[in-house]
Amino acid sequence: MKAKWIKQITVFVLSAILAAGSGTAGLAYAEDATVVTDDNAGSDVTDDQAPQDVVSDGSSDPVVSDDSENSQDSSEEEFIPDEYYEPVQTNDVTGWPQGEAIQASAGIVMDLDTGAIVYAKNIQRKLYPASITKILTALLTLEHASLDDTITCTSAVYDLDDNASNIALQEGEQISVRDALYALMLESANDAANALAVHISGSVSAFADLMNQKAQELGCTVSHFVNPSGLPNDDHYTCARDFALIAAAAYDNENFRKLIATKEYEIKPTNMTADSRVLANHHKMIQTDSDYYDDVCTGGKTGFTESAWNTLVTFGEKDGKRLVCVLLHGNGAPQNYRETTDLLKYGFDQFTHIQTDTQKTEITLADAMGVHYLGAGADLESPELSQKIAGIKGSGMVTVPAGTDKTAVKTAPFKGADGTNTLAGEYGTICGQPADIQPTEGAVYYTLGGWPVGSRCVSVSPVNLKLTSAWQVSASVTLKANEGETGDKQEAAQLTNEKVWQNVSSYVQNLDQRRLSFWEAHRTAIILSVGMILLVILLLILILLIRSTRNFRLRKKMHQAQEEARRKEQEIEEKTTAEIEEELRQAMKKQ
Structure with a gap:
């Protein structure tokens, strides 16, 4: 009986000591804590972890344990949203x-x-x-x-x-x-x-x-x-x-x-x-x-x-x-x-x-037209064609799945002809304009399978040039890219549009007459040229026929030789061992 009472008293004393120690630790934490962190949020407050294990620190506000994010009961079924x-x-x-x-x-x-x-x-x-x-x-x-x-x-x-x-x-x-x-x-x-x-x-x-x-x-x-x-x-x-x-x-x-x-x-x-x-x-x-x-x-x-x-x-x-x-x-x-x-x-x-292949930081009118001055031709270089029509920002580097061939990367403008984002699709705008794009700039995207993998900014510059057609119908054209030019931009665009269509209409109306005049002036040359072309075609056909006949004969001889070899192999397979030995003895006697 005495032992039983001693045991109960011991348990009571230990419980009291543990309770006191817990309270002391809580007060010490409250005194030392000079910063209220976002690890202890309640409802609708900014936090870094969801509140889970809340313990008392002796104050009126709860404090989340540092280990709260790992304290989920493993026996509970995991919540999957x-x-x-x-x-x-x-x-x-x-x-x-x-x-x-x-x-x-x-x-x-x-x-x-x-x-x-x-x-x-x-x-x-x-x-x-x-x-x-x-x-x-x-x-x-x-x-x-x-x-x-x-x-x-x-x-x-x-x-x-x-x-x-x-x-x-x-x-x-x-x-x-x-x-x-x-x-x-x-x-x-x-x-x-x-x-x-x-x-x-x-x-x-x-x-x-x-x-x-x-x-x-x-x-x-x-x-x-x-x-x-x-x-x-x-x-x-x-x-x-x-x-x-x-x-x-x-x-x-x-x-x-x-x-x-x-x-x-x-x-x-x-x-x-x-x-x-x-x-x-x-x-x-x-x-x-x-x-x-x-x-x-x-x-x-x-x-x-x-x-x-x-x-x-x-x-x-x-x-x-x-x-x-x-x-x-x-x-x-x-x-x-x-x-x-x-x-x-x-x-x-x-x-x-x-x-990507494109490393240029600017494009001239000559680049856009595919005009290149090589060797002595550089003397003919036109200042008008040397004008810069676009500047390009960005490295041209793209991010693609490992092993992708460079040729699989395509380009797409940021905005299409209707002014909408060309990369807007089922999931909304996949990729916006590059962050550093300016109001006077556009963007070109590199895509893979229709998905953007990189981009570059493109700025367009005003270009002035004089264009002359093959029929000596000339017109001065000014390409404008920016606001602030002299005169009303909308009015200038309308006048330019009317002038272009007048030139096109005049060109089409006189097209038949120009064709007839060209035929009369160059009839002999045209006939000779067509005749030479036909003669060359006939010669090519004749050469192809000769080669085809020769190849046919060679293939026929090879086929006959193969048939003869197969026939002899068949004869040998059909003979008995005794017959083969007899033929060998006869052949040796002849020698």
Whole structure:
């Protein structure tokens, strides 16, 4: 009995000690935590992982465990969204390597050097971006502010949803643009996003206008933004293709690449804080101690809200190739990391760069007409034909499946005769204009199986020349490409059109008369020429007949010899051994 009581008392004491220790640990965590990260989001807040295991830290707000993304009960049946069964559009391209199905609602892999989309699933579908919005915010900040500028925070830093990730900035606190950018991209701090927006544009709404303007300049056709952070709003949306264009533009900035490649960063004490803020990069594919680490990953941005689900942008480099992968409405952070790893491997392993034949950076009128001055003919070169009619930007490099023959790559203009995008099809506009195209420029796309694999910008210049027909009907023609020419452009075009049709009509009306005059003047020469042509044809026919007869005789002799050989073989096969030996003895006697 005594032993039983001792055992019960021991269990009670141990339970009390464990409970006390747990409470102490929770309080210690709350005291040390100076940064509220987006790993602990509740409902409709920007986050990098879906909230799963929530533990108490002794405060009124819940904190998500660092291991929450791996804590799914293995005994539960895995949830597979309906989007997993939706088709991958690039799998329909003839000769294209088959990409795997993904659980994300939309996904894209784009070559950053050629703009080619090597993997596409629902890339035009309108979806919420969540915190990956901050990539565009960072790009605009780097374009409009100096890293050493000082931000004085306004009350906008408090304009956040409950539990939205932040670094606890205060009104009146001063922080450098550099520190705010690291808080934005590493810790996904929404208060830093608002502080940057107000610093650059004066207000969050004005900054949103700047975001939409930039998106349009980059060729985005679906996106619309209302805040710099990605916090939920029905009017804040994008698509995979648009965000790949935004991500590509950001990655061209060296300071942006440095931002996303940083694993940890410390913000020193400010005028209103005594402690440093330590920031950690939430993108686990860049963290060497993560299960999702991938050495091709050079950085990226994570995101989560209840309406957006998990979103992920990842940049990768390998063997001289640079890719970006964008996943929207993904089924959890772990699944997004796994799918991104597989898609980047697919892009690096299955595709290669080839150089098209066209290396010219400008085209003259002579080039367009196929006129080439060789040797002494260079003395006849016309200044008019040397005029530049077009300039070409871009390397002419394309991204195609490994093993593709260069001759299989075709060209297509950005706009057809009806003014519409020639690459718009069943899935919407597959590929927009190159981001750096100017209003006076057009674009030429390289395609493989109808799918764009690269592009170049083409600018057209005004050309003045005097054209003379074979019948000495001359007309001065001016080709105009740009606005701002002297005179009304529409009126000039109408007059040019009328003049051209007058010349054509006059030419057609006098065509029969010119033909008759030509016959009368050159009758003898025409008859002799036709006679010579007929004579040559007859000689060719005669030669062919002679050769054909000779070949027939040779084939006949060969056939007879073959028949004789087969006959003798047959006779030998039909004779007995005794008969053959007798013939041999007779032959030896004759010798």
